[in-house]
Amino acid sequence: MRWSAVLVLALLLLGATPPPPVSPLSGVMRGTADTTVDETVDRLLALPYTPLYQPQGADSAFGEDDYPAAFPVTDTAGGPCCSGPVPDQPPLADLAPPFADFPASFDRIQLTSADGTPLHAMISVVPGAPGIVVAQGFNTNGKHSIVRYAAFLAANGYSVIAPDHRDMGREWVRGGSWHPSGERRGQTIGWKEAQDFLAAATELHDRGVPAIGMLGFSEGAQNTLLALAEDHDGIIDAVMTFSGPADQATQSTRNDVATAALLTTVVNNPDPCGYLAEVGAREEFSASPNHILRHGSAVDAVDGIIGGADVDRVPGVHFYAADDTLVQDYHATLLASRTNALAHHRTVLVQAGNHAYFYDRWWTQAAALEWFGTWLDPDGTTTAAPTVAQPAGGTPLADQTLDLSAVTRADGDAERRPVDACPAADDAIEPTALARAIVTDEGAVTVDLRRSWAGWDDHTITGWSVDWDDGTTDEGDALSDGLVSHTFDDPGPRTIVVTVTDDTGATDRAHVAVDVPGRVQRLAGPGRVATALAVSRATFEAADRVIVASAGGFADALAAAPLAFQLGSPILLVGDTLDPAVVAELIRLRALEVQLVGGPAAIGEDVEVGLVEAGFVVHRVGGGDRYETAALLAAEVGDAADGVLVVDGNAFADAVAASALAARGGLPLLLVDGGPTGSVPASTAAALAMLAPARVTVVGGESVVSAQVADALGTTDRLAGPDRYATSAAVADASLALGLESTRTWLATGRDFPDALAVGVAAARAGDVVLLVDGTAPTDATMAWMADHDVTRIALAGGEAAITPSSVDTILPG
Numbered sequence: 001m002r003w004s005a006v007l008v009l010a011l012l013l014l015g016a017t018p019p020p021p022v023s024p025l026s027g028v029m030r031g032t033a034d035t036t037v038d039e040t041v042d043r044l045l046a047l048p049y050t051p052l053y054q055p056q057g058a059d060s061a062f063g064e065d066d067y068p069a070a071f072p073v074t075d076t077a078g079g080p081c082c083s084g085p086v087p088d089q090p091p092l093a094d095l096a097p098p099f100a101d102f103p104a105s106f107d108r109i110q111l112t113s114a115d116g117t118p119l120h121a122m123i124s125v126v127p128g129a130p131g132i133v134v135a136q137g138f139n140t141n142g143k144h145s146i147v148r149y150a151a152f153l154a155a156n157g158y159s160v161i162a163p164d165h166r167d168m169g170r171e172w173v174r175g176g177s178w179h180p181s182g183e184r185r186g187q188t189i190g191w192k193e194a195q196d197f198l199a200a201a202t203e204l205h206d207r208g209v210p211a212i213g214m215l216g217f218s219e220g221a222q223n224t225l226l227a228l229a230e231d232h233d234g235i236i237d238a239v240m241t242f243s244g245p246a247d248q249a250t251q252s253t254r255n256d257v258a259t260a261a262l263l264t265t266v267v268n269n270p271d272p273c274g275y276l277a278e279v280g281a282r283e284e285f286s287a288s289p290n291h292i293l294r295h296g297s298a299v300d301a302v303d304g305i306i307g308g309a310d311v312d313r314v315p316g317v318h319f320y321a322a323d324d325t326l327v328q329d330y331h332a333t334l335l336a337s338r339t340n341a342l343a344h345h346r347t348v349l350v351q352a353g354n355h356a357y358f359y360d361r362w363w364t365q366a367a368a369l370e371w372f373g374t375w376l377d378p379d380g381t382t383t384a385a386p387t388v389a390q391p392a393g394g395t396p397l398a399d400q401t402l403d404l405s406a407v408t409r410a411d412g413d414a415e416r417r418p419v420d421a422c423p424a425a426d427d428a429i430e431p432t433a434l435a436r437a438i439v440t441d442e443g444a445v446t447v448d449l450r451r452s453w454a455g456w457d458d459h460t461i462t463g464w465s466v467d468w469d470d471g472t473t474d475e476g477d478a479l480s481d482g483l484v485s486h487t488f489d490d491p492g493p494r495t496i497v498v499t500v501t502d503d504t505g506a507t508d509r510a511h512v513a514v515d516v517p518g519r520v521q522r523l524a525g526p527g528r529v530a531t532a533l534a535v536s537r538a539t540f541e542a543a544d545r546v547i548v549a550s551a552g553g554f555a556d557a558l559a560a561a562p563l564a565f566q567l568g569s570p571i572l573l574v575g576d577t578l579d580p581a582v583v584a585e586l587i588r589l590r591a592l593e594v595q596l597v598g599g600p601a602a603i604g605e606d607v608e609v610g611l612v613e614a615g616f617v618v619h620r621v622g623g624g625d626r627y628e629t630a631a632l633l634a635a636e637v638g639d640a641a642d643g644v645l646v647v648d649g650n651a652f653a654d655a656v657a658a659s660a661l662a663a664r665g666g667l668p669l670l671l672v673d674g675g676p677t678g679s680v681p682a683s684t685a686a687a688l689a690m691l692a693p694a695r696v697t698v699v700g701g702e703s704v705v706s707a708q709v710a711d712a713l714g715t716t717d718r719l720a721g722p723d724r725y726a727t728s729a730a731v732a733d734a735s736l737a738l739g740l741e742s743t744r745t746w747l748a749t750g751r752d753f754p755d756a757l758a759v760g761v762a763a764a765r766a767g768d769v770v771l772l773v774d775g776t777a778p779t780d781a782t783m784a785w786m787a788d789h790d791v792t793r794i795a796l797a798g799g800e801a802a803i804t805p806s807s808v809d810t811i812l813p814g
Contacts, residue, residue: 137218229307287455321353337412648674659760755798
């Protein structure tokens with residue numbers, strides 16, 4: 001939560017003066033969009049670098065938290081890590097001063113990996129800005145080793161997501177990653193964790209982040225390349241890694257002492273083969289230790305042996321240190337033996353740098369900002385200012401590297417140890433079918449089964465089939481061909497059955513349930529609470545913290561849309577009592593916390609008590625009236641760099657129309673007292689003073705928000721039409737400019753609000769536009785907008801009383 005912003009707003013409401021903002025530091029020069037990989041790497045190597053550890057002062061990325069620069073020294077708690085001038089780090093409990101937490105702009109969310117594992121992540125999204133996945137290593141101190149990197153990137157205007165490893169969620173939130181049955185998921189030292197990081201990149205993509213990079217450290221560096229090899233959808237645009245094992249089997253055999261020590265610290269088992277045998281025996285993995293280790297090979301990912309996606313389609317730079325005693329310099333030789341043959345990847349070996357988190361924090365930050373600024377942000381919407389209180393020093397890094405340019409593939413192979421580092425599995429292991437289904441168009445579904453596996457040593461998948469549940473089947477031999485599409489003649493629920501067969505004749509099946517959409521999808525229930533539940537089930541898989549608002553009014557729920565989008569949360573509704581179906585939905589979402597929106601008059605104390613008794617941590621954001629609640633929600637959203645939206649707090653229509661735009665754009669939604677004699681409430685004025693937005697956009701005509709009120713707000717733009725439906729069309733056009741699409745458009749009735757309260761955040765999550773419609777007689781403005789934007793599918797919020805079947809036939813004939 002952004003308590004600092006809420007505190008500033010409280011001070012403004014009391015008439016006090018908030019503290020001045022922190023001034024940005026001077027930055028480093030960024031590259032240009034048309035540069036080559038070699039030119040960009042040369043700029044990184046030209047930056048000054050010192051191998052002497054120089055912690056000085058506080059890291060400005062943490063603002064008032066006074067977090068020491070470059071602390072902790074390494075990512076390993078409790079013993080030696082590396083040679084060189086860096087002292088051994090003491091046990092975690094003895095470290096002082098206290099660790100910093102993620103800055104206030106970050107929210108904790110929940111992700112779902114490819115195999116269904118729930119994951120925790122911290123996320124901060126800046127609308128329109130490029131994003132970076134910060135990938136931690138395999139350690140007991142992962143959160144605190146990457147929080148400073150997530151923070152400095154966010155301070156420079158990047159969207160950032162920092163996902164936790166499976167089975168290590170205790171650092172993000174108590175309990176860790178878990179199986180729905182309650183069993184904790186195990187670490188696979190790369191195989192599944194790479195899919196976890198790809199899920200984090202997909203989360204940024206789904207939130208409209210235009211370009212996405214991945215910054216990986218240690219095992220997170222290895223997993224960055226593994227994720228890139230599984231990125232068949234082309235989500236990742238650039239990568240940068242530090243000290244990534246090039247091949248896990250080689251690491252476990254050539255550096256067995258250090259590997260055993262690390263495994264003992266992290267999973268309390270010094271034997272990698274013994275540990276992986278325990279993990280692989282679990283139903284969700286069903287794989288031998290050798291199979292798991294084979295899928296932890298970055299060089300095999302580069303070679304296309306695992307994953308299959310083209311690693312060389314995006315630029316990447318990979319740093320190693322010759323004094324690293326955990327991931328030793330032979331990994332640099334091994335990876336360079338592959339990247340030297342690629343057009344867009346380079347490997348660099350530094351003489352002295354530490355493991356993963358290099359000595360010179362200034363250089364590390366400056367290099368990351370230069371690299372990602374070049375490839376993700378050539379127009380310079382972000383900044384390039386290191387936040388550590390460490391001066392630039394030393395000599396150019398180019399003078400402190402060891403030459404890898406002559407390394408050949410044969411040189412790398414000579415460093416590699418046998419693929420199978422563990423004893424062969426004696427017992428037959430059945431294959432595992434893993435599939436996901438994607439609805440790609442009206443009646444069309446694509447199934448991806450390429451992540452299925454034959455978990456036994458030296459055995460492979462030799463065949464697969466997809467039964468589409470309509471009398472037709474697709475078949476194939478190679479897993480690489482396991483991306484298949486099918487168009488159904490009729491809409492409705494289907495259970496698709498995917499079968500894989502290995503070379504022993506053993507089989508496994510995966511069942512994938514889909515609801516094949518027709519041209520019209522109606523999300524409705526017997527009442528507003530049930531309709532919100534239907535919307536949630538259709539669009540959200542999981543959420544750590546869930547927004548719950550009153551079903552009795554429109555203002556609080558609609559003003560909460562931007563915050564809900566930030567949290568990756570639906571908006572659920574409650575009446576005077578807590579509906580058991582709401583609790584059931586919170587459980588389905590695997591929620592840990594509930595964010596009530598509105599004061600006790602809006603959501604009674606009995607509801608709050610019921611949620612606590614159901615096992616949820618409950619927070620409440622609520623003011624004395626709807627205007628103050630909206631202002632407090634705006635403070636929670638925090639950043640208003642792209643502006644705010646202002647609507648009439650007495651009428652629902654424009655607020656409903658604006659909710660998806662506000663959510664997707666990260667635009668706080670503030671309320672005024674509308675009408676010809678309206679005014680700007682003190683709480684709204686205080687919120688504007690605190691947020692200091694560059695743009696203030698009023699939604700609605702002058703009969704709704706008068707010219708006098710608009711002037712008092714400092715309005716820069718107005719989205720309006722002659723009636724609510726034309727205003728909605730104007731908002732929809734603005735939504736398209738933010739990346740929302742019109743192919744499928746969500747329709748909500750303009751006659752009443754109850755069914756529309758949960759629509760804005762759901763449509764924004766799905767990447768769709770929201771449009772108001774007269775549910776009994778669609779207006780010319782609605783019909784014209786639909787025709788002009790080639791709408792082929794519609795999602796209806798509410799039952800047939802809200803939007804009649806005859807209206808649907810008029811809007812989308814045929």
